[in-house]
Amino acid sequence: MGKGGNVKATWKSFIALLCVLIACIAWSPAVLAAPAVAETAAGPVLASQISPLADNKTPEQIANDPVVKAAMGAAWADSSADNATTRHEEGGWIYEDADGNLSVQRWPSGNRSSIDPCPPTPPPGGHVVGEFHTHPNWHPPDGKDEAGKEWKQGPSDEDKDAKTPGTTGIVTDRSGNVTLY
Amino acid sequence: MRHRIWLLMGVTMIMLTFPFAGCTGGGGITSEEAITIATEAVENDGVMSLDGRVTEIEDELTYWHVYFPFSSPITRGGAPHVFVNKTSGAVIDLYYTE
Numbered sequence: 001m002g003k004g005g006n007v008k009a010t011w012k013s014f015i016a017l018l019c020v021l022i023a024c025i026a027w028s029p030a031v032l033a034a035p036a037v038a039e040t041a042a043g044p045v046l047a048s049q050i051s052p053l054a055d056n057k058t059p060e061q062i063a064n065d066p067v068v069k070a071a072m073g074a075a076w077a078d079s080s081a082d083n084a085t086t087r088h089e090e091g092g093w094i095y096e097d098a099d100g101n102l103s104v105q106r107w108p109s110g111n112r113s114s115i116d117p118c119p120p121t122p123p124p125g126g127h128v129v130g131e132f133h134t135h136p137n138w139h140p141p142d143g144k145d146e147a148g149k150e151w152k153q154g155p156s157d158e159d160k161d162a163k164t165p166g167t168t169g170i171v172t173d174r175s176g177n178v179t180l181y
Numbered sequence: 182m183r184h185r186i187w188l189l190m191g192v193t194m195i196m197l198t199f200p201f202a203g204c205t206g207g208g209g210i211t212s213e214e215a216i217t218i219a220t221e222a223v224e225n226d227g228v229m230s231l232d233g234r235v236t237e238i239e240d241e242l243t244y245w246h247v248y249f250p251f252s253s254p255i256t257r258g259g260a261p262h263v264f265v266n267k268t269s270g271a272v273i274d275l276y277y278t279e
Contacts, residue, residue, distance in 0.1 A: 136279075
């Protein structure tokens with residue numbers, strides 16, 4: 001490559017850098033001004049409504065909270081896990097209020113192996129810190145149900161993908177396992 | 182001379198790519214056939230409906246992994262997973278997540 005080629009290459013690099021610089025300047029105010037959002041059950045929710053465990057509650061503390069444990073127990077009972085015909089998933093949102101107290105809002109009953117959350121309505125000053133649901137199909141020890149159908153214990157990839165980022169997911173199953181994700 | 186080299190490289194790339202365009206994975210069962218086999222297997226098993234689901238397929242060494250996650254991103258739930266032998270087309274595993 002001759003001297004002319006070098007000059008041309010230098011100009012190309014300069015123009016490319018200039019374009020990147022202009023793009024950065026043009027985008028930064030828009031990005032900074034846009035409120036951070038995350039996808040939840042009812043669509044986007046402001047990040048301020050989601051707790052990044054700011055109150056130092058660990059997933060284990062959330063799962064062992066008496067209010068949450070009681071709600072998960074009730075959800076399991078409502079799942080009719082022992083009835084092969086009517087077993088279904090139950091679940092709910094876990095909220096933390098301004099004083100650090102946890103509360104639960106149950107979701108509408110789901111189907112045999114899925115459930116759709118209701119839109120979250122945290123208490124005033126509160127936010128979503130987690131969610132839980134039941135897995136009534138997996139049978140110990142090998143996961144096969146009465147009909148010999150094979151189930152994996154989960155949580156499924158879909159469970160993980162649907163969960164609100166920064167919150168705790170909890171799944172309960174018939175072996176008594178409480179799985180956090 | 183240089184354009185001939187580029188032409189040769191292009192033809193070589195096309196020849197290398199073309200046999201895999203049908204996604205046979207080197208075996209007898211194409212990805213399309215595997216999806217058909219998996220769909221029939223799930224429908225015949227009668228555990229999960231395929232309504233509201235999308236079809237995903239992964240190319241493994243000796244089998245196709247076909248699964249049907251929900252199309253709704255908010256739904257918590259599982260999917261049927263079917264493993265189809267690439268050579269014989271036999272369903273070698275069918276399980277469900279929840």
